[in-house]
Amino acid sequence: MDDKTSKDGYVIELRNVSRQFGTQQVLRDVSFGVRRGETLVVIGESGCGKSVTMKLIMNLLQPTQGDVLWNDRSISDRSPRELHRDRLRIGYLFQGAALFDSLSVYENVAFGLTQNTKLKKAEIDQIVVERLREVGLSETISQKKPAQLSGGMKKRVGLARALAMTPEVMLYDEPTTGLDPVMTDVINELILQTRASRPVTSIVVTHDMSTVKKVADRIIMLYPLARLNSGEEQIVFEGTADEAFACSSPRVHQFVYGEAGDRIREMAEAA
Numbered sequence: 371m372d373d374k375t376s377k378d379g380y381v382i383e384l385r386n387v388s389r390q391f392g393t394q395q396v397l398r399d400v401s402f403g404v405r406r407g408e409t410l411v412v413i414g415e416s417g418c419g420k421s422v423t424m425k426l427i428m429n430l431l432q433p434t435q436g437d438v439l440w441n442d443r444s445i446s447d448r449s450p451r452e453l454h455r456d457r458l459r460i461g462y463l464f465q466g467a468a469l470f471d472s473l474s475v476y477e478n479v480a481f482g483l484t485q486n487t488k489l490k491k492a493e494i495d496q497i498v499v500e501r502l503r504e505v506g507l508s509e510t511i512s513q514k515k516p517a518q519l520s521g522g523m524k525k526r527v528g529l530a531r532a533l534a535m536t537p538e539v540m541l542y543d544e545p546t547t548g549l550d551p552v553m554t555d556v557i558n559e560l561i562l563q564t565r566a567s568r569p570v571t572s573i574v575v576t577h578d579m580s581t582v583k584k585v586a587d588r589i590i591m592l593y594p595l596a597r598l599n600s601g602e603e604q605i606v607f608e609g610t611a612d613e614a615f616a617c618s619s620p621r622v623h624q625f626v627y628g629e630a631g632d633r634i635r636e637m638a639e640a641a
């Protein structure tokens with residue numbers, strides 16, 4: 371991304387963003403910013419628009435209204451060349467790790483470097499080994515294919531691949547889904563370690579309260595539009611993890627403590 375930091379210090383910002391798919395509105399007038407070096411965690415129940423938010427930030431989707439800004443400049447103001455260049459500074463780790471199945475671990479981690487840089491093979495080799503080591507993997511797995519790896523290993527290879535590109539921003543979309551509690555904590559630790567070892571700005575989408583407690587500097591909670599009244603803000607909470615757990619709002623309390631509340635009755639009425 372360009373070097374300019376927003377006057378607000380936001381590396382990533384959504385300004386009055388709405389997104390609709392056909393007649394279904396998923397996001398309505400959502401605004402938030404993430405400061406340099408901060409880890410923002412986005413929580414909220416299934417279907418509230420967390421992944422759509424991540425895709426908007428990555429420019430995989432565009433807002434129906436409003437603006438997504440990288441370093442204080444709207445994505446929509448960038449030329450295709452600038453978009454490509456700046457997009458490479460955003461690393462991501464998505465739910466299924468999204469590795470290329472036909473490529474080896476080495477080729478997966480090296481992919482961004484071989485496609486987008488003029489680095490020599492020896493330099494790429496060194497980066498791949500270092501990044502694998504950073505996520506606790508030995509180079510002995512570098513010739514394996516993703517199908518030969520456990521879920522936790524795949525996620526770590528996905529993280530090594532993102533880190534190989536020296537990202538300015540890291541996006542994690544449900545990074546611990548499907549992992550056992552120990553591997554969940556390994557990923558949580560790696561998110562912390564990634565931030566501690568480089569000046570990275572992070573956004574983490576999760577349902578996992580252990581991740582929230584461990585990595586969040588700040589939390590926002592999105593609420594499904596279908597369950598909100600017309601004038602209500604879609605971001606129903608913003609604050610720290612401690613504040614989320616102490617929050618008296620039933621919507622926030624119910625989510626962070628994993629309580630069904632009236633949900634079963636409501637689902638029965640909707641059916």
Ligand SMILES: Nc1ncnc2c1ncn2[C@@H]1O[C@H](COP(=O)(O)OP(=O)(O)OP(=O)(O)O)[C@@H](O)[C@H]1O
Nearest residue numbers: 391394396414415416417418419420421422423577
């Ligand atoms: N490309 C698309 N086309 C049409 N509808 C979409 C598209 N992407 C997302 N949606 C809809 O937007 C809504 C929000 O989806 P999203 O994946 O952002 O939810 P989420 O909060 O990430 O949920 P989960 O926690 O279950 O992953 C859903 O109703 C989904 O069906």
